[in-house]
Amino acid sequence: MSWLNMLGPLEWAILGSLPGLLVALYFLKLRRQPLVVPSTYLWTKTLEDLHVNSLWQRLRQSLLLLLQLLLLLFVILAVLRPGCQGTDLVGDRFIFLLDHSASMSATDVEAGTRLDEAKRKISQTIERMKPGDSAMLIAFSNRAQVIQSYTRNKSLLKKKLESVEQTERGTDLTEALTAASGLANPGRTSTEETDIQVADSLPAKLLIYSDGGVNEIPDFSLGNLTPEYFPIGGLEPPRNAGFTAFALSDESGADRRMELFAQLRNSLDTGRTVNVSLFVEGKLFDAQAEIQLDPGQAKGVSFDLTALAGSIDQPQQLKLQIEEPDDYLQDNVVYGILNPPRPAKLLVIGPGNDYLKVALQTEAIVRQAEVRFESRNFLETPEYETDAALGTFDLIVYDDCTPAKLPQCSTVFVGRAPPGDSWKFGPRQFPTVIANFDQSHPLMNSLQLLKLSIVESAPLEPPAGATVLLESTDGPLMALAPRESYQDLVISFPLAELQENGEFSINTNWPSQLSFPLFVQNLVSYLSGGARYFTTEVSSPGSIVRLRVPPTVEQIRITNPANQMETLRRGSDQSFSFSGTERAGWYDARAEGKKELELPFAVNLLDPRESDLTVRDKLEIGHEEIAGQRSIEPARTEFWRWLVILALAVLLMEWLVYNRRLAM
Amino acid sequence: MKVQPSTATLLPPQLLAQLERMELVSRKIFRGRMKGERRSRRKGQSVEFADFRNYVPGDDLRFIDWNLYARLDKLFLKLFQEEEDLHFYALIDCSPSMDFGEPSKFLYARQLAAALGYIGLCRSDRVKIEPLGLPVARAAPALRGRGSLWRMLSYLEQLPCSGTTDLTAAVKSFCLRNAGKGIVVLISDLMDKNGYESALRALIARDLDVYVIQVLSQAEIDPDLKGDLRLVDVEDQAVTEVSVSPRLLDKYRRTLATFIETARAFSARRGISYMMTSTDRPVERLISRYLRQRGLVR
Known part of the structure; x- marks a missing residue:
């Protein structure tokens, strides 16, 4: 039982004086009504008898006073708010x-x-x-x-x-x-004058x-x-070790290595040893035993899949698993899909620049990409519009030309700014002196560009977030900027310009240098992805997966890890979006068209925060x-309501007593 | 007999007719001074035959039954019922406490005295109304005969209710002034703080046939009081403070019942006929039923 004081000292003084006041009033109040009777003889005798038990009489006389005092006591107690810890909620x-x-x-x-x-x-x-x-x-x-x-x-x-x-x-x-x-x-809702809730x-x-x-x-x-x-x-x-990252790496170099990387993390505060197994299509493919995980530390594991990648013609289901069970099982397994290699699709639109043509037909490029050349008129055709909207190509090179809007793929612009306001070309400068280039970027890998001669160039104003790859004394000449999931590379100087007489005038000596075919090769493998094994990125549960398929495909059937099938139809933006990725695992997607197309993808959480x-x-x-x-915290059970009810009951009783005294 | 309109309050005409057929009865034999209309137990001169007895020398020859003498050759004297008059005293308590109630006890007492007095007048009894507590000069003269009704009523009409409160002293004063034997009816509320007992003893000592009629108002029998009150005695201004409660009222009723029972027992032991009546009970009903049962009238 505890008490909560509700009143200040002054209020207490007032309340405390009430009982005394009541008693005083009670004594002052008793002003009897005079009444003439023929004789008080019998009354006196009656009272004499009653005086025998006068104490009781006195009490009876002051019963009303007692009731009133009791009423005040209850009120005072109620004001003190007695209560105790209850079970109800606050x-x-x-x-x-x-x-x-x-x-x-x-x-x-x-x-x-x-x-x-x-x-x-x-x-x-x-x-x-x-x-x-x-x-x-x-x-x-x-x-x-x-x-x-x-x-x-x-x-x-x-x-x-x-x-x-x-x-x-x-x-x-x-x-x-x-x-x-x-x-x-x-x-x-707020306006300048009002602010209305x-x-x-x-x-x-x-x-x-x-x-x-x-x-x-x-x-x-x-x-x-x-x-x-x-x-x-x-x-x-909690005991938990789990995967927090997973990647399939395709080293599209000469040796074409295919590797699987995964990151393991131990959230326990003691060290732990785990065994990791890799399953391909349900069969044990490889394993790493006794991986020592330090407390709170992450550790990477890798598996070489080069031999496997070279021998498959169907997508393969990969599963990486920690053998030891712990408190949280979801991050003990990670799923992946290994696709057979698919050549990248390139479209080159331009006036028919021979330098580009030659550079794109080297052996290294032909092995990993299908290249298609089109004239600038191709931009006006419906075929281009469809292909650009659907992302049929992995990379489009716009040589000295600009489309009406950017396509759904990565782009390279040569000598022209992309449509829109994000990229700006300054006035052409002559001559151009190369000041710097970013040799660390994959695109510029193994290039030596300081000896490059350029006649005219326009300094670039790339959008925010862009990476400048080549810079002249007047400003950036080449920059790479991300756009959604694509990247745009803009080269601000043309390689050769088509004259009115139909001949090309050379603007730079770059195509004649060794660095040019290397740059084009980097371009193809970096921007178009080259011939990729891992075609779909790893999605997390609940995310939306966009499937890119040829325009001939009308519907896609997707089977989730629980073997439930869902049929997808083309959305308003002509793409297929799948949102039913509730569970981690392999999703089997089959496109129905002229020929069946397999587009499997994997869903993994891979969230370090969840694994911790x-x-x-x-x-x-x-x-x-x-x-x-x-x-x-339970609510205080208050008793003051009961006290008020008691006070009311006393008041009622007092009223009854008063009336009984008067009525009889 | 024609009744004055002002007397209607005391004796309504229909009551008069009823009362004319009644007479007062005494349980004792009194020798009246004059011949009245009352049949005495004594044999005497009247028209109503009672008995025979042997003639002894000196008897009035007029009462010898000559027919019997002719048949039996013996002298018998015819005895007749003696008719004689009776002293009837009505003592009315004139203390202020009687002027209370609705109708007031004093009015009721006067009505009762008038009714009983009228019965006496009709039977040629000596009727005397005695207001207790008033000065001696206000005492009524002894009345006799039906013709005195008017005097009796007008006397009662003008009787004030402002006498002293000492019942004993008033009764003793009455006893000293009146020597006649007969019936005395004390009409009072008996609410004397000094007690009524000595007053009644004084009456018994006079060897009178005593009737006590205690008159109480309904407000005294069942008081309708509420709240905290200061009760003031109308006679001696004594104050009693009461807080009325059901218990107090109950106790009062029991005290009243005890008081009445004490009075009844006291009277019974001394041959006094006691009766308590409420002013709510009509006078004619009191006389025709209750007093008849008690044997005061027939």
Whole structure:
């Protein structure tokens, strides 16, 4: 039992003087009504009899006073707000944020998985909700899903809670917080004169059940949300070693090595030894035993797949697996697809520059790319438009010409700026003196350009984020800039310019140097990818995979790791987008067209944050730091309402006594 | 007999007719001074035959039954019921406490005295109304005969309710002034703080046939009081403070019942006929039923 003082000294003085005042009033008050009677003889005799038990009489006389004093006592006690620790929750509106990201599948808790433990805790909290309390349930991974909007129905909440399933996604709390604050912090419409709140804000208690492995949320104001964070996870540090990175590397050099790289990380604070096996099409292909992992450290492993890559004509399913089970199994396996080599597709549009033609027909390039030459008129044809929109080519070289808009592939512009405002050419300068070039960049690998002579060139103004590869004393001459998943290379000087008489005038001596064919070769292998084995990048669960297929393909059938088939049709942007990548594993995609096309891809989480199973003891949201608590703070059970009811009952009794005295 | 309109409050005409058929009865044999209309247990001169007895010399020859003498040759004297008059005293308590209630106890007492007095007048009894507590000069003269009704009523009408409060002293004063035997009816509320017992003893000592009629108002029998009150005695201004509660009222009723029972027991032991009546009970009903049962009238 504890007391909360509600009043200040002055108010206490006033309240404390009331009983004395009441007693004083009671004595002053007793002004009896005079009444003439024929004789007080019998009354005197009656009172004489009654005086025998006069003490009781006195009490009876002052029963009203006693009741009034009792009433005051109850009021004073009620003002003191007695109470004790109860079981009800504080607040009347709750938002449960349930983390069902991949790391919640860790089994370092008693209840089974961390998700089960979180569900159990939420269920207990729902049980303790008072009648009239409302709650909503949001499950979040790297996206948020409102499982149940505000309701007072506890059984519905529990039913919906049970329906939340484990995902294999990463964690992003931002969307969940945005969804939660939608009702608590309604938006405002402001104009210059007014600032109007759109709706009434509904403050709520935000109960976050997570292992704390969430992204940083620097700019988020909780506003009317009162956050509480309940870390879910075992008390002991979890045992986990897992893959955090995976790559297939195609060294498209002369020796054509194909390697698989993976990064292993041990999140345990003691060292650990693991065995890693590589399976190809379900059969053990290679293994590395006794890999020593230092605590908290990452270590790389690599497998040579060159022999395998050279001998396949079908995509191969790769699986890399840690043999030792631990608390979190999802990151113990990583999936990959090894595609048979496919030559890159190049399109060269220009006036028919022989230097380029010659350079693109060397043996090294023919081995890894199919090159097609077209005149500048080809830009006007519908075929070009379709190919450009669908990304049929891996690289398009625009020699002294500009398309109406940039195609869906990487580009090289020679002597002309790309369409749009991002690239700018300055006025042509004569002569051009080479000042510097970036020899470390793969495109400039093994090139010697300082002896290059250029007649005229326009200094470039590349967009932000571009890499300048070649610079003259007047400004950049060659720059590489990323665009979506593509790259644009712009060379600001033409190799040769077509004169009005139909002949080419030479602008540079570069084509006659040894560095030119090497540069073109670098261009093809770097920008078009060369002949690639690993055609699709590794996607993470929940991400959208775009499949590039020839325009003749009408639909694609995709079979997910659970053997469920889905048929994709061409979207409004003519591409195929697949969003059903909920689970890690191999996805088998088959395009139906004139000939069947296999486009398998693999989905892996590979998230170091998810693999780090350490339970964070606090969350940082915006500028607020929320310390984790193991159990929810119960509400104080207040007794003052009962005291007020008692006081009212006493008042009623007093009224009855008063009336009985008068009525009879 | 024609009744004055002002007397209607004391004796309504229909009551008069009813009362004319009644007479007062005494449980004792008194020798009246004058011949009245009362049949005495004594044999005497009247028209109603009672008995025979042997003639002894000196008897009035007028009462010898000559028919019997002719048949039996013996002298028998015819005895007749003696009819005689009776002293009837109505003592009315004139203390201020009687002027209370609705109707007031004093009015009720006067009505009762008038009714009983009228019965006496009709039977040629000597009727005397005695206001207790008033100065001796205000005492009524002894009345006799139906013709005296008017005098009796007008006397009662103008009787004030402002006498002294000492019942014993008033009764003793009455006893000293009136020597006649007969019936005395004390009409009072008996609410004398010095007690009513000595007053009644004084009456018994006079060897009178005593009737006590205690008149109480309904407000005294079942008081309708509320709240915290200061009760002021109308006679001696004594103050009693009470906080009325059901318990107090209950106790009061029990005290009243005890008081009545004590009075009844006291009276019974001394041959006094006691009766308590409420002012709510009509006078005619009191006389025709209750007093008849008690044997005061028939």
